[in-house]
Amino acid sequence: MPGQPPPPPLAQDSPTQTWIQGWVDFLEETLPLIFLVVVILVGTILIVKSRGGLQKAIIFGIGAALVFLILTNVEAISDLFGEELPVEQE
16 A cells, blocks of 8 residues: 555564674674784783893784784785786786
């Protein structure tokens, strides 16, 4: 009938499903950064405690940050090398 509103959609997400999906999205974005911070802090503390010195701790922190950036941006790095070192495909 023309005066009635359309029926509600049948495949509607439940509030619980929406909440869980929101948390999963948040953790996918946040966990890599939390992991990086924890690794750098724990590694730095262990190096300083073992009397490795501040210089070794700083080098470790920079190295861990670079590894993190490489691992989280593998596709971008492969694109960069693809542009710089083009491979002829047959």
